[in-house]
Amino acid sequence: MITVSQVRKNYGDFVALDGVTLDIPSGSLTALLGPSGSGKSTLLRSIAGLESPDAGIITINGEDVTGITPQKRGIGFVFQHYAAFKHMTVRDNIAFGLRIRKRPKAEIKERVDELLRIVGLDGFQMRYPAQLSGGQRQRMALARALAVDPKVLLLDEPFGALDAKVRADLREWLRRLHDEVHVTTVLVTHDQEEALDVADRIAVMNRGNIEQVGSPDDLYERPANDFVMSFLGPVATINGVMVRPHDLHLDRVHHPGAVEVTVDRIVRLGFEVRVELVPVNGDQRLSAQITRGDADDLNLVRGEQLYVRATHIPGIVHAAAH
Numbered sequence: 001m002i003t004v005s006q007v008r009k010n011y012g013d014f015v016a017l018d019g020v021t022l023d024i025p026s027g028s029l030t031a032l033l034g035p036s037g038s039g040k041s042t043l044l045r046s047i048a049g050l051e052s053p054d055a056g057i058i059t060i061n062g063e064d065v066t067g068i069t070p071q072k073r074g075i076g077f078v079f080q081h082y083a084a085f086k087h088m089t090v091r092d093n094i095a096f097g098l099r100i101r102k103r104p105k106a107e108i109k110e111r112v113d114e115l116l117r118i119v120g121l122d123g124f125q126m127r128y129p130a131q132l133s134g135g136q137r138q139r140m141a142l143a144r145a146l147a148v149d150p151k152v153l154l155l156d157e158p159f160g161a162l163d164a165k166v167r168a169d170l171r172e173w174l175r176r177l178h179d180e181v182h183v184t185t186v187l188v189t190h191d192q193e194e195a196l197d198v199a200d201r202i203a204v205m206n207r208g209n210i211e212q213v214g215s216p217d218d219l220y221e222r223p224a225n226d227f228v229m230s231f232l233g234p235v236a237t238i239n240g241v242m243v244r245p246h247d248l249h250l251d252r253v254h255h256p257g258a259v260e261v262t263v264d265r266i267v268r269l270g271f272e273v274r275v276e277l278v279p280v281n282g283d284q285r286l287s288a289q290i291t292r293g294d295a296d297d298l299n300l301v302r303g304e305q306l307y308v309r310a311t312h313i314p315g316i317v318h319a320a321a322h
């Protein structure tokens, strides 16, 4: 378990962490999710010991590590741009931490073989980092961080520099890796899809504070406020209430609570159809997400008028009336 209590960090006048308190359970994969500048990296680097907080306490497995150097915290760290040792093979890069700890040769070989298998780089052990793809290089970085059996694995946008397809593959891979090694992992990301996809817990950050902590379902279905609601996925505002676009229902007849709208655009996205709507009463425009089947049944035509209503209103969220 990692505990962060009332941690503050200022850079000059700027408050990067505004008294953050967070518990990270052992064995969890927790994502720190938030917009750029919200303090995610500062919090992660404080846990790592790469930043020293101005106030507050951080413990790892019950030990106060606030004043302890990064080397003594038992952490593995992977950054977006991982600095591999270019002149060393993949095998030697992974073995590095074990060598400087002077582990016996046989143990190093066994551990590195195991890690090469876990990260799927068995066939690449004699290559140099320059001969790897970006995704392979990040997997090597993870193997290197895991080699010394860290108590905690800290990942700062580890897939941030990779293209969307590779990112998606690596997310799935990280999830499986975590299921296998169970090391307490904290992942910084600004990508809500990435957080929802891999994390079992998400802490949503905004302006140096934590807005909400919970499972992906909790946050998506029961967001604590408008910020979490809008950061976790697309929203539409209807009658002053924020809802998810897929919770909007289109109808040709009026039902209580329905709003009259004009169909402005119909965008077919494979199985789903996004229908952009302009309320007749001048409210802000909104998008409904419906299935292709529903769209075909409705036989929607651009410019026609119909009614839209919310079939599900999440949690306690209410947008400011306008």
Ligand SMILES: Nc1ncnc2c1ncn2[C@@H]1O[C@H](COP(=O)(O)OP(=O)(O)OP(=O)(O)O)[C@@H](O)[C@H]1O
Pocket (backbone or CB within 6 Å): 011, 014, 016, 034, 035, 036, 037, 038, 039, 040, 041, 042, 043, 190
């Ligand atoms: N060494 C520093 N000196 C001054 N300001 C800093 C320093 N490090 C971070 N900041 C500022 O603190 C704020 C929080 O930075 P941080 O890197 O924690 O945000 P983040 O949520 O990780 O954002 P990003 O996703 O863009 O990395 C930012 O506004 C940043 O400019």
